[in-house]
Amino acid sequence: MRFGRKGKLASRYISPFEVLEKVGKMAYRLALPISMDRIHNVFHVSLLRKYIHDPSHILQAEDVELKDDITYEECPVQILDSKIKELRNKNVPLVKVLWRNHNFEEATWEVEQNMKEMYPDLFN
Numbered sequence: 381m382r383f384g385r386k387g388k389l390a391s392r393y394i395s396p397f398e399v400l401e402k403v404g405k406m407a408y409r410l411a412l413p414i415s416m417d418r419i420h421n422v423f424h425v426s427l428l429r430k431y432i433h434d435p436s437h438i439l440q441a442e443d444v445e446l447k448d449d450i451t452y453e454e455c456p457v458q459i460l461d462s463k464i465k466e467l468r469n470k471n472v473p474l475v476k477v478l479w480r481n482h483n484f485e486e487a488t489w490e491v492e493q494n495m496k497e498m499y500p501d502l503f504n
Contacts, residue, residue: 396431418450455480456499460487477502 398411406425461476473492478485496503 456495456502457485459495459502462492463489 400409400411400421403409403422407422408425408428409422412419412421457478457480459475460478463474463476465472465474474489475492475495476487477490477495478487
């Protein structure tokens, strides 16, 4: 399951969660919000990152609305740019899409044909 954009530049961590207990040598049980109750709450240490305490850091719970198939809606806002990626034997048209996910916006490069199929109203 992914919580955010797909691709090699996608953020790997979604937010800080409280560690409830150590399970075995290399796994921890986390306190996940109720909206994520379908996700197994035990994670390997390679999937976790140490939280560096900052007194000015105030945590606010982010509501993630998951569907029955454990996905959520990503909303494209607009097309920012376009370019053609040249591969060995073909050219792939790409578009830079501004996305609105929950409380933040982020822009990623997507294949133009896929975006036209999924969101035709962006290209009008």
